[in-house]
Amino acid sequence: MAESILRRWNQELTIAGAIVLLLLPLIGIQPKTYLTLTIAGIAMGMLLFLVASGVSIIFGLMDVLNFAHGALFAWGAYVGFTVFKYLMKWVVADSVLQNLAVFFIAIVAAMVAVALLGVVLERVIVRRVYGNHLFQILITFGATIVLVELIRVFWGPNDETMTVPLTFAGNWDIMDVIVYRYRVICIVIGAMVYAVLQLILKKTKLGTIVRAGVEDRDMVQAMGHNIYLLFTGVFAVGAGLAALGGLAMSIFSLQVYPDMGGTYLLFAFIVVIIGGLGSVTGSLVGALIVGLTYNYVAYLVPWAAAGVNILIMIIILLIRPTGLFAAGK
């Protein structure tokens, strides 16, 4: 009884603390600017969530540190860039339908192509180093070099400009609060991906087996489930999510370049360390913390923007080394 009351108080205190922290920047920021920054922060958080959730699930279930995730992210961006290039008429057309169609085709192409690349990577490289983190880091780092060089071979070494589908360009001015359209799209994509992942993980048997595997792989095998097939599937889904993140981020930042994965991989690792490895909800919460903090601090103290998330990560590691959420949540 007393324990449940304490737990409830603890939850209420945590929520109250989070709200206070969220509103804290209002001390130094005008409310309208605060709203614009908040939307930008949530949009950035959702994009980071797409990358981080893949890293988190792959580590949670397979115990694999996949440093090639950043390269898969870049491949997603380049596949999407190629679709946009060949269907540029639809990208720049003054038609919501054509803009949405080309965006959808780019998403499907990027996710399918990179998921298949993920299957090859898992079967050919990662499978050989299960259970050995040092080898995983070395071999996936090697795979990153190969994948990034392949991007240079296929698409060239230079930065390319990514075009925003016309419908997503520009902004809305809602009572003097500037809301960029594409940021809202990013928030919707992130929320949809989270909802679908949660639905699969919580409501389907396959998802339940994956969550069980995050807790105890050996037991899942001993219950008659082919964990290796599950590993391949999860790796493919993680790669697909990285691709979606890469495509969405390239439109966000208006460019693609071969090394783009490295920057976001660092953010993804910060996110999963804050949220908890193996937790999808943890990835979402961690990504929102990183996205919002980055935007607020970049406005208030620009020179500290890059460092503040590392500081949060260090604090979380000191207080709760396993991250905010338990694996499998």
Added chain:
Amino acid sequence: MGEQGVDETILEVQGVHTFIGQHHILQGISFDAKADAVTVLIGRNGAGKSTALKTVIGLLPSSKGKIIYKGKEIQKNRPFEIARMGIGFVPENMGIFSELTVEENMRVAMLVENEATARRLDRTLEMFADLKKFWKAKAGNLSGGQKQMLAIARAIVNDTSLLLIDEPSKGLAPIIVDAVIDAINRIKEHSVVVLVEQNFYMASSVGDYFFILDDGMVAHAGHVEALIQDEALQSKYLGISEAEE
């Protein structure tokens, strides 16, 4: 079970060697499990009892020897293939998925969800009434005894012919141990059981045949009734003195 004769051997482990890292744990172990019986592997800590079960289910690879289940060699098969042949496994740490509910734990265990499984589930929940009571509760919040019940329930909800149970009495209160003994005696009616147990009371309450393991080898084997009578053997290999009994 109906087709199996009393002396039919369902599992044969022949000269099996298993390494964990550099350590040579099983050093040519041989034992078998007969139909309609509970076979108990007993021995001191580190004798290789848990390793023997993990080797049978395939979680640890054997480097030498044969494991024959229903006439088929299975030592090269992967754990999920072995489990699908009808071998259930309850590990020493119970292997409960603590973040999942009791219902979800059972669902993960069900390889096929059909009428036969539903009937077995009903039978299992009748045997372990607490699981029904806490059906929607997180498994991590169950008591030690309830977790053990859940671990066993998961292993018997499928069409299991052979059940490997590793130290089910470990850390449980005596009254719960009695409930587990009762459960194993009921499971015995449907499945062959290989039990690893250090608790002599439990081993002697449910066991039909015993194998005493010592340093990764079988030191003695026979009927449990004979072991109950042999105080010298109990003292030598199990550390049981007359005073303790």
